[in-house]
Amino acid sequence: MTGRPVAAFLDVNDTLSDLGSVGGAFVDAGLRAEDVRAWYLSVLRDGFAATVLGDNASYAAIGTDVARSMVRAAHPDRSDADLDAAAQSIMTAMVAAQPHPDVVPGIVALNEVGVRVITLSNGSTDVARRLLGDTPAAAAMDSYLSANDAGGWKPSPAAYRHGLRLAGVAGVEALMVAVHPWDLEGARRVGMRTAWINRTGATYPAHFGAPDIEVTSLVDLADRL
Template sequence: MSTPDVIVFDVNETLSDMSPLGEAFAAAGAPEHLAGTWFAGILRDGFAIAAAGGNAAFSEIAQDSLVRLLAESGDAVDDAAAGPIISALKNLGVHPDVVPGVEALRRVAELVTLSNGSASVAEGLLERSGLRGHFTELLSVDDAPAWKPARSAYAYASSETGHPADRMLLVAVHPWDIHGARRAGLRTAWINRTGAQYPGYFSPPDLEAADLVELAGQLTDGTA
């Protein structure tokens, strides 16, 4: 595969390590596993709104769904518990491979983000990790017609960067994001940190790597 002009990073889970959210739920008196339920529900409802022709803010869905989820989890959870959990979401760190991986990939192509979350959350994440200066743009579907994986979200990224879709490489841990980007004409790289099996019903990625450092190696040593 030829070297891309732009590498487009998903943010939530691809760059950010969301494991501390379980601790935030536990501190609120709720089961840790609800963190995964919450995030999956945010995505489900965001996708549903996009499929129906709308575009709601990630933060709006996150706040509303969290309050209801905590209320359903039992009387031991205080009404004020949502605040610290939302704060934990906004102040996550990156996975261990992200700093060296991004530093290597910035020598390969221009770097941007494209998140279903807000650009300000991506900004904070990259500032805390010392990586903000490696990214030329932080894009959010808040400014696009719809959430990823809608085709219009990737078209928005292409328009904003000034590069055609086939010169862009989307990097994500989510197969649904890989599928959407492939359908929109982008090349794709699936980061498979857990050794999972890729779903057979989604368009396959062009590249697969265990982490961002390995992906950088593939793009620079000619194995991609």
């Protein structure tokens, strides 16, 4: 990748937020802490399907329904009221998830090297604001965007084009940052540059185009730029 990007678009759920930080809420609801990953992947699956079918799905609505279904499967004798309460407790915890340790210093560092920092999430912008709002990263943020306002979830091309249009930057001037290869592949196909945050030592899927940058944290990304 040549030249520093004008703007970095950051995915939010799992990229910025630490899903492991809400494992306790799953336990309290009668599930296992590791079920948060199954919940998250199920929400993505159904949201992607809705987008392909032309619907503009609500992340919160799908998340609540998936949580309720998981609790019901584990505890079929619980009342509807109990299932609703358990699902709501999980969703409340998701909104209150904590950022990964590298996120706040990484956003600050990106801003300090002259890159505009913008979130682009499939969920509500309120979740991203809450995640960063009480941290030093808040002052470094340019804006918070949601794919819902584009009519469909990433990796739909419309989601990335929506972000580029609102930011007033061309694809070649923008960098999409995510832990999810599918997210980066969607961005790559509309001409954006891509940065993979690989915190786990995973292997990038060979069936997608390689990211322009691979780093282990947002702090490392700022150093590279």
